[in-house]
Amino acid sequence: EVRSGNFATIVAAPENPDNPTTPEKVELGKMLFFDPRLSGSGAISCASCHNLALGGTDRLQFSRGHDFQETGRNAPTVLNAAFFQNQFWDGRAQGLEEQAGGPIQAPGEMNMPADKAVERIKSIQGYHEYFKKAFPNEEDPITFENITKAIAAFERTLITPNDALDRYLRGDKNALSPQAIRGMETFDSIGCTSCHAGPALSSGAMMKFDYGTDLGKASWTGNPQDEKFFRVQTLRNVSLTGPYFHDGSAETLEEAVTTMARVQLGVTLTDQQRDDIVAFLKSLVGEMPDISVPVLPPN
Amino acid sequence: EVRSGNFATIVAAPENPDNPTTPEKVELGKMLFFDPRLSGSGAISCASCHNLALGGTDRLQFSRGHDFQETGRNAPTVLNAAFFQNQFWDGRAQGLEEQAGGPIQAPGEMNMPADKAVERIKSIQGYHEYFKKAFPNEEDPITFENITKAIAAFERTLITPNDALDRYLRGDKNALSPQAIRGMETFDSIGCTSCHAGPALSSGAMMKFDYGTDLGKASWTGNPQDEKFFRVQTLRNVSLTGPYFHDGSAETLEEAVTTMARVQLGVTLTDQQRDDIVAFLKSLVGEMPDISVPVLPPN
Ligand code: HEC
Ligand code: HEC
Ligand code: HEC
Ligand code: HEC
Ligand SMILES: [Ca+2]
Ligand SMILES: [Ca+2]
Ligand SMILES: [Ca+2]
Ligand SMILES: [Mg+2]
Numbered sequence: 109e110v111r112s113g114n115f116a117t118i119v120a121a122p123e124n125p126d127n128p129t130t131p132e133k134v135e136l137g138k139m140l141f142f143d144p145r146l147s148g149s150g151a152i153s154c155a156s157c158h159n160l161a162l163g164g165t166d167r168l169q170f171s172r173g174h175d176f177q178e179t180g181r182n183a184p185t186v187l188n189a190a191f192f193q194n195q196f197w198d199g200r201a202q203g204l205e206e207q208a209g210g211p212i213q214a215p216g217e218m219n220m221p222a223d224k225a226v227e228r229i230k231s232i233q234g235y236h237e238y239f240k241k242a243f244p245n246e247e248d249p250i251t252f253e254n255i256t257k258a259i260a261a262f263e264r265t266l267i268t269p270n271d272a273l274d275r276y277l278r279g280d281k282n283a284l285s286p287q288a289i290r291g292m293e294t295f296d297s298i299g300c301t302s303c304h305a306g307p308a309l310s311s312g313a314m315m316k317f318d319y320g321t322d323l324g325k326a327s328w329t330g331n332p333q334d335e336k337f338f339r340v341q342t343l344r345n346v347s348l349t350g351p352y353f354h355d356g357s358a359e360t361l362e363e364a365v366t367t368m369a370r371v372q373l374g375v376t377l378t379d380q381q382r383d384d385i386v387a388f389l390k391s392l393v394g395e396m397p398d399i400s401v402p403v404l405p406p407n
Numbered sequence: 408e409v410r411s412g413n414f415a416t417i418v419a420a421p422e423n424p425d426n427p428t429t430p431e432k433v434e435l436g437k438m439l440f441f442d443p444r445l446s447g448s449g450a451i452s453c454a455s456c457h458n459l460a461l462g463g464t465d466r467l468q469f470s471r472g473h474d475f476q477e478t479g480r481n482a483p484t485v486l487n488a489a490f491f492q493n494q495f496w497d498g499r500a501q502g503l504e505e506q507a508g509g510p511i512q513a514p515g516e517m518n519m520p521a522d523k524a525v526e527r528i529k530s531i532q533g534y535h536e537y538f539k540k541a542f543p544n545e546e547d548p549i550t551f552e553n554i555t556k557a558i559a560a561f562e563r564t565l566i567t568p569n570d571a572l573d574r575y576l577r578g579d580k581n582a583l584s585p586q587a588i589r590g591m592e593t594f595d596s597i598g599c600t601s602c603h604a605g606p607a608l609s610s611g612a613m614m615k616f617d618y619g620t621d622l623g624k625a626s627w628t629g630n631p632q633d634e635k636f637f638r639v640q641t642l643r644n645v646s647l648t649g650p651y652f653h654d655g656s657a658e659t660l661e662e663a664v665t666t667m668a669r670v671q672l673g674v675t676l677t678d679q680q681r682d683d684i685v686a687f688l689k690s691l692v693g694e695m696p697d698i699s700v701p702v703l704p705p706n
Contacts, residue, residue: 142460151471156455160700161441167706172450176475348705399700401459406647407466 110277114301115292117274118308118344118394121190121264127205127257129264132241137262139238139402140255145228146212148219149174154211154259158186160399163348164266169356174219181322182356184341185349187396190264191308194339197354199314200328204260209252222252229255234405268345268394276391284391291388294381299373309343309392319371320355347390361386409576413600414591416573417607417643417693420489420563426504426556428563431540436561438537438701439554444527445511447518448473453510453558457485459698462647463565468655473518480621481655483640484648486695489563490607493638496653498613499627503559508551521551528554533704567644567693575690583690590687593680598672608642608691618670619654646689660685 110117123129140146144153157171157179158164164185170178181197189195195207211217212225220228229235230250242258243249273292275283284292295301303311314325314337325334338354351357352364365385369375377385409416422428439445443452456470456478457463463484469477480496488494494506510516511524519527528534529549541557542548572591574582583591594600602610613624613636624633637653650656651663664684668674676684 139460144458144461144465149471149475150467151455151465151475156450159441159443161438161703162443163705166443166450168449172448174475176448176450176473350706396702401698401700403695404460406462407649 109307110274112277114296114305115273115277115309116305116307117277118188118267118269118271121188121267123264124203124205124260127260129261130242132238133243133258133261134265135402136235136238136242137258137260138399139235139404140229140259141262142402143404145232145404145407146218146220146225146255147174148224152218154186154208157183157211157217160186160266160396163187163345164189165349167350169351171217173217174215177216179216181354182351185345186263187266187268188308188342188344190260190266191310191342192312192339194312194314197322197338197341198324198327199337199339200325204263205253205256208256208259208263212255225255226250226252232405232407266397268396271344271394272391273388274394285387287384287387288391289388291384291386295385295388298369298375298381300368300385303340303372304343310340313340314338315340315372317353317371319353319367320357322354324354343389344392344394346392348393361389365389408606409573411576413595413604414572414576414608415604415606416576417487417566417568417570420487420566422563423502423504423559426559428560429541431537432542432557432560433564434701435534435537435541436557436559437698438534438703439528439558440561441701442703444531444703444706445517445519445524445554446473447523451517453485453507456482456510456516459485459565459695462486462644463488464648466649468650470516472516473514476515478515480653481650484644485562486565486567487607487641487643489559489565490609490641491611491638493611493613496621496637496640497623497626498636498638499624503562504552504555507555507558507562511554524554525549525551531704531706565696567695570643570693571690572687573693584686586683586686587690588687590683590685594684594687597668597674597680599667599684602639602671603642609639612639613637614639614671616652616670618652618666619656621653623653642688643691643693645691647692660688664688 109119141154144151157166159166164187165183171183173179190204193202195201201207201210212220213222239249243254272283303315305311316336317338318336323335325337351359358364358367362382365382366377369377408418440453443450456465458465463486464482470482472478489503492501494500500506500509511519512521538548542553571582602614604610615635616637617635622634624636650658657663657666661681664681665676668676
């Protein structure tokens with residue numbers, strides 16, 4: 109990892125000591141991530157809303173969950189999500205393992221109760237050996253906890269290194285255009301880096317974003333002091349993951365940047381500053397993980 | 408290709424002289440196959456119902472199309488579909504190019520009128536270079552026809568060679584178990600091969616299947632003589648593509664085989680014969696094409 113001021117290259121996601129990554133776990137987790145049989149209808153998988161062909165999102169304002177219901181929030185990318193302890197826009201889950209249990213069971217997303225999910229996966233004979241390999245020494249490894257652990261291990265591999273910023277930080281001074289360099293400097297000097305810094309270009313903290321009607325963190329704590337607190341979003345690959353914000357209300361990066369400057373910093377950007385920052389943000393598309401479609405065991 | 412009686416190895420799909428396969432067309436076609444932006448909602452792609460992780464099907468009785476509507480028929484596999492001139496269970500499209508136009512526009516599937524599909528794809532700047540490369544010498548290559556041509560070219564690569572039957576035909580006499588060999592011989596001697604023969608284990612013809620209430624070919628010709636005529640289905644990878652028949656009414660291969668023998672041949676199989684044939688059919692899982700998830704251009 110190369111650091112320079114508020115910026116740092118992205119290399120690998122932090123490990124979870126309670127769920128060490130192994131190739132067997134990653135392989136199983138990838139299968140589960142792609143398997144629609146984890147949903148009540150059998151038609152929706154994690155990959156439906158976190159499409160790795162589309163930057164780990166569905167590029168919709170709101171996703172289509174069970175029964176084509178629209179989700180209440182925009183689907184954030186799973187790329188580099190492994191950098192965050194606070195998961196979801198409102199930070200209501202801690203770590204990827206806890207997070208993964210949410211969408212499977214949510215009636216408006218995959219609509220599959222945990223015990224039914226375990227039953228369904230157990231009924232697929234071909235999965236048994238994969239769970240045994242991923243969780244050796246466990247007598248009965250097909251559990252909901254292990255489903256979420258395997259998915260989390262897979263997600264820790266969804267890192268996108270070597271974008272233009274990182275090549276620049278490593279010494280390739282031509283990796284960023286002059287405009288992107290200006291944008292980077294403005295981004296730093298006006299204070300975006302007070303929240304968007306480090307490898308993921310996010311502190312990972314919950315911060316007030318006084319915008320829209322969503323109560324953010326207060327929607328699960330019930331605490332008025334948490335109103336409109338949201339997890340600072342990563343800006344890696346941000347040009348692939350529009351529309352923007354938890355409510356998908358900003359269609360373009362120009363709009364999102366202008367709003368951020370105004371709402372978070374009280375700054376009105378000149379058109380030049382805005383365009384420079386957008387040029388900088390567009391340089392943050394890294395190398396996508398090479399994901400081959402898994403071959404899932406038959407029912 | 409090795410032939411032996413009614414059986415033959417599967418090697419490559421027949422080419423369409425009007426749409427010669429090129430690597431550029433295949434690459435573009437793969438992108439389009441995976442791109443949900445070809446649907447009205449932006450949430451459904453070809454891969455939603457023809458999931459290459461699930462044998463090119465969704466393993467549902469009926470697929471979930473636009474608005475979570477159930478399709479009227481079971482989704483057949485796209486694996487080896489390139490062998491067929493008669494497309495769809497009822498043979499209403501000729502060749503993969505014509506076929507591909509159907510689901511994009513069908514209100515219950517992708518719900519996207521042809522002109523809107525072209526408009527949407529044109530609006531994605533990153534697609535322009537791919538169309539130019541796939542259709543050089545064309546002034547305005549982003550057309551609905553070229554969308555379907557590229558998808559068809561990709562589908563011609565979805566061939567699954569080298570299953571146990573093929574290795575057996577090539578001389579590896581241990582590739583099939585004794586039971587599978589018995590099943591193969593029964594399959595041939597009782598007459599299954601009058602319809603299920605050749606590389607795809609299908610003649611590709613429209614044949615009467617007097618089962619269920621679907622009118623089959625007559626549903627689009629209106630001709631009573633076409634009632635309940637259906638395209639003979641491939642049996643390659645058949646153990647991955649349940650449930651069976653155009654209405655997905657047979658949950659197991661055992662059930663499907665028993666019904667076929669009774670309805671198509673007037674034969675009541677012994678349990679032994681049925682199990683032998685099923686063992687043979689299970690040997691027909693070939694090498695899946697290695698599909699890496701494409702990285703689609705942003706909006
Ligand atoms: C129907 C759409 C849908 C499905 C299916 C779905 N998600 Fe999500 N996902 C979302 C939405 C919407 C959010 C944001 C919800 C919120 O913040 O309240 C989200 C949030 C997340 C996050 C948080 C990322 C961050 O930066 O905080 C992760 C990680 C994630 N999903 C992974 C998964 C996994 C793993 C699965 C499958 C087990 C899955 N999702 C299934 C739509 C979906
Ligand atoms: C005080 C903290 C803070 C500051 C300062 C800040 N941001 Fe953010 N940023 C956030 C939070 C929190 C979010 C998530 C907003 C939400 O809930 O929709 C976010 C989201 C974004 C997004 C949208 C990401 C997405 O995927 O939807 C962009 C783009 C962005 N910030 C850019 C900037 C820029 C450019 C600046 C400086 C002009 C800036 N931010 C300053 C906290 C901050
Ligand atoms: C909503 C589900 C759904 C979507 C989306 C979908 N299909 Fe299908 N597909 C089906 C169903 C159901 C059938 C059978 C319909 C029939 O026979 O009347 C079918 C039939 C086919 C067949 C015929 C195979 C054969 O053996 O005759 C091919 C090829 C095919 N689809 C390819 C595609 C392509 C390419 C796309 C995207 C452009 C696509 N499908 C989108 C459900 C879907
Ligand atoms: C007269 C022609 C004919 C004969 C003989 C025949 N089949 Fe079929 N087979 C078909 C047709 C047509 C279909 C498609 C049925 C439909 O529309 O659902 C089919 C479908 C199948 C399927 C289901 C494939 C799927 O993906 O749903 C199986 C399995 C099958 N046949 C096995 C056999 C076996 C085993 C025999 C011999 C016992 C046999 N068939 C004899 C014409 C025939
Ligand atoms: Ca977004
Ligand atoms: Ca089927
Ligand atoms: Ca049945
Ligand atoms: Mg707006």
